[in-house]
Amino acid sequence: MAGLVAVLTRVSPEEPDEARQEYAYISDLVVLARYRRRGLGRILLEHAEALARKRGATTLRVGVLAKNRIAHGLYQQLGFNDFQVQMVKDL
Numbered sequence: 001m002a003g004l005v006a007v008l009t010r011v012s013p014e015e016p017d018e019a020r021q022e023y024a025y026i027s028d029l030v031v032l033a034r035y036r037r038r039g040l041g042r043i044l045l046e047h048a049e050a051l052a053r054k055r056g057a058t059t060l061r062v063g064v065l066a067k068n069r070i071a072h073g074l075y076q077q078l079g080f081n082d083f084q085v086q087m088v089k090d091l
């Protein structure tokens, strides 16, 4: 195995101020280090998107750490836009 992607195709919104429509959610994406920069990440994401569409989803979400510039850049390249900001403070 060189990598994997997991997509939940029907997730219900939980936040009260969100649109009530279900969405698809990429819960995991990883390519083993020795297989990176060969286009696999992009291919896996395209498959996840195609599966989500096939199952009737109209939006696709993914969470990414702010410091993960590589994944963030990849998602932006594939048409994802910033949607939610989660903030943290060391105590």
Ligand SMILES: CC(C)(COP(=O)(O)OP(=O)(O)OC[C@H]1O[C@@H](n2cnc3c(N)ncnc32)[C@H](O)[C@@H]1OP(=O)(O)O)[C@@H](O)C(=O)NCCC(=O)NCCS
Pocket (backbone or CB within 6 Å): 029, 030, 031, 032, 035, 036, 037, 038, 039, 040, 041, 042, 043, 063, 064, 065, 068, 070, 071, 073, 074, 077
């Ligand atoms: C994010 C990850 C899945 C990308 O997989 P990948 O197979 O290397 O991705 P691709 O080869 O398809 O690269 C697609 C684009 O991502 C960006 N990218 C990938 N690796 C990069 C790097 N080391 N530096 C900068 N940009 C990078 C580039 O824009 C690249 O396009 P390009 O090759 O045309 O320049 C992989 O780095 C990974 O598994 N990281 C650890 C786990 C992780 O962070 N998962 C995401 C959690 S939200």
